[in-house]
Amino acid sequence: MNDFFRLESLVMQFGGLTAVKDFSLSIEPGELVGLIGPNGAGKTTVFNMITGFLTPTSGRVLWQGEDITGLSVHQITARGIARTFQNIRLFSDMTVLENVMVSFHHKVRSRFWKAMLGLPSHGKEERRIRQESYRFLQELNLGHLADEKAGNLAYGQQRRLEIARALATYPKLLLLDEPAAGMNPQETMELADLVLEIRQKHALTIFLIEHDMKFVMGLCERIKVLDYGISIAEGTPEEIQSNPDVIKAYLGEPKHA
Numbered sequence: 001m002n003d004f005f006r007l008e009s010l011v012m013q014f015g016g017l018t019a020v021k022d023f024s025l026s027i028e029p030g031e032l033v034g035l036i037g038p039n040g041a042g043k044t045t046v047f048n049m050i051t052g053f054l055t056p057t058s059g060r061v062l063w064q065g066e067d068i069t070g071l072s073v074h075q076i077t078a079r080g081i082a083r084t085f086q087n088i089r090l091f092s093d094m095t096v097l098e099n100v101m102v103s104f105h106h107k108v109r110s111r112f113w114k115a116m117l118g119l120p121s122h123g124k125e126e127r128r129i130r131q132e133s134y135r136f137l138q139e140l141n142l143g144h145l146a147d148e149k150a151g152n153l154a155y156g157q158q159r160r161l162e163i164a165r166a167l168a169t170y171p172k173l174l175l176l177d178e179p180a181a182g183m184n185p186q187e188t189m190e191l192a193d194l195v196l197e198i199r200q201k202h203a204l205t206i207f208l209i210e211h212d213m214k215f216v217m218g219l220c221e222r223i224k225v226l227d228y229g230i231s232i233a234e235g236t237p238e239e240i241q242s243n244p245d246v247i248k249a250y251l252g253e254p255k256h257a
């Protein structure tokens with residue numbers, strides 16, 4: 001049993017639908033774990049329960065020895081868990097740099113908010129946030145686009161910007177929801193390298209959802225498989241690829257096979 005990050009028997013019901021049934025998982029510090037499964041299997045619902053977007057019907061989310069089940073999104077972010085979204089959530093009329101700067105809000109004293117509102121006494125803090133935000137953009141190969149409107153970025157670039165924004169909350173655990181969706185094979189390959197680089201650089205633990213099997217199998221050390229809300233397998237990429245239950249679940253969904 002580890003005390004770093006543990007999900008205990010999570011259940012999520014929406015009216016008559018049980019989207020996630022008895023989901024348990026432990027992740028060790030520094031691990032890179034994948035969550036896969038056909039469409040509607042309950043993957044995003046698991047992320048929503050971890051990050052406070054949904055309160056589980058039952059079960060517990062334990063983080064660094066603390067029960068964080070049912071805490072708000074803000075409280076969970078402040079404890080060092082950040083995420084990206086399957087449907088990109090950027091401020092498309094703001095610049096790429098400003099999108100990252102906004103992520104600092106939970107860390108930063110009211111001085112910064114005075115700054116954003118145009119009130120005095122902000123100069124130094126704002127400069128620091130600007131510099132750090134730019135550094136995150138550079139790490140995600142987006143430095144040259146800092147002054148571009150986020151809405152003008154190509155899809156793959158927007159996905160990387162989402163990661164930069166998540167990093168700007170200084171997480172220990174990063175949840176990525178379909179980070180390679182909509183990327184071409186070249187971009188996907190580059191993303192895999194970037195994920196490894198940021199893990200190393202920021203001492204991150206990473207839990208990711210992805211449909212791109214090549215990406216998941218090449219990148220993750222351990223994989224959990226959901227089907228109809230039920231965890232049907234857990235193991236190394238090799239074990240998962242040869243697991244008959246997993247093969248059956250995916251053969252029923254030819255588009256992911």
Ligand SMILES: Nc1ncnc2c1ncn2[C@@H]1O[C@H](COP(=O)(O)OP(=O)(O)OP(=O)(O)O)[C@@H](O)[C@H]1O
Nearest residue numbers: 014017019037038039040041042043044045046086
């Ligand atoms: N807020 C909600 N209210 C009602 N039903 C929901 C809600 N969120 C998810 N569901 C349902 O729960 C089930 C699991 O959805 P979820 O989005 O977690 O699946 P997923 O594995 O992430 O799917 P995909 O791969 O398509 O993103 C689906 O049947 C979905 O329609």
